[in-house]
Amino acid sequence: MEKNEHGLSSLPLNTFQEIPSPKSNAQSIVALVKEEGRVTGYKLSDGRIVSREEGVQLAKEGDIQGVGIATNRGTEYLKSLPDGTENNNLGNLPSVTRE
Numbered sequence: 338m339e340k341n342e343h344g345l346s347s348l349p350l351n352t353f354q355e356i357p358s359p360k361s362n363a364q365s366i367v368a369l370v371k372e373e374g375r376v377t378g379y380k381l382s383d384g385r386i387v388s389r390e391e392g393v394q395l396a397k398e399g400d401i402q403g404v405g406i407a408t409n410r411g412t413e414y415l416k417s418l419p420d421g422t423e424n425n426n427l428g429n430l431p432s433v434t435r436e
Contacts, residue, residue, distance in 0.1 A: 352407055353416065359402035366392070366401060366415070368433045379415065380433050389414055 370378030370386055379392040379401075387395065393413045395401050403425060404415040417426040 353405035354408050354413070355397065356405040356418065357397050357399050360399040363400055363402035364395075365403060366427060366430065368431045369427060370435050371432045372435075376414065376427075378435060386433070386435055 364381040364383050364385075366379045367382050368380035369376050370380060376389060378386055378388045380386050381401070390413075392401060392415050393406055396404050396406060396415055401415070403418055403420075404427070405418055406413050407416040408414075415427065417428075423429060
């Protein structure tokens with residue numbers, strides 16, 4: 338399968354609006370914040386919980402790794418970059434509630 342400059346499969350990358358380059362100290366998403374089944378935020382590897390909008394902005398600034406920005410009906414959200422590993426896909430992460 339053909340790879341791009343990020344070392345990722347180029348086939349599914351057309352679903353991304355933007356793929357930011359992460360900084361060396363970028364956080365990872367470790368859990369999804371859900372309300373009524375909808376993702377409303379993300380828990381980061383440093384323990385912070387951020388809204389979906391804050392997560393998108395942090396990713397655009399290179400502060401979250403392993404994700405790209407996609408759009409659905411005009412709303413931006415984060416999506417796992419296809420790296421051939423299932424266990425780090427956002428859909429496979431645990432869910433938490435905002436405290």
